Amino acid sequence: MSDTYIIEVSSQPAGIVVRDPDGYRFFAATHRFNRLEGQLFRNAREAERAAIRLASGEFKLVAQCAFSSWRAATGAASERT
Secondary structure (H helix, E strand, O other), X not given: OOOEEXXXXXXXXXXXXXXXXXXXXEEEXXXXXXXXXXXXXXXXXXXXHHHHHHHHOOOOOHXXXXXXXXXXXXXXXXXXX
16 A cells, blocks of 8 residues: 555646555645645545545535534524624
């Protein structure tokens, strides 16, 4: 098994993943994939799927999801006056 993989999305470079003791760490090739920079994945395929989701607009950060869940649970609304 290799220690480094190139991740591409639609034949364009997204970044590389490098094996470390905890999994595979992502390093972005372009600003488009900076949200994945430094994230740890179980394997290269998981990193590739995350890059594809990010490129298609489906990717959400865990903190954003948690905040949305909190707002829904508490009934908090972002009203502008």
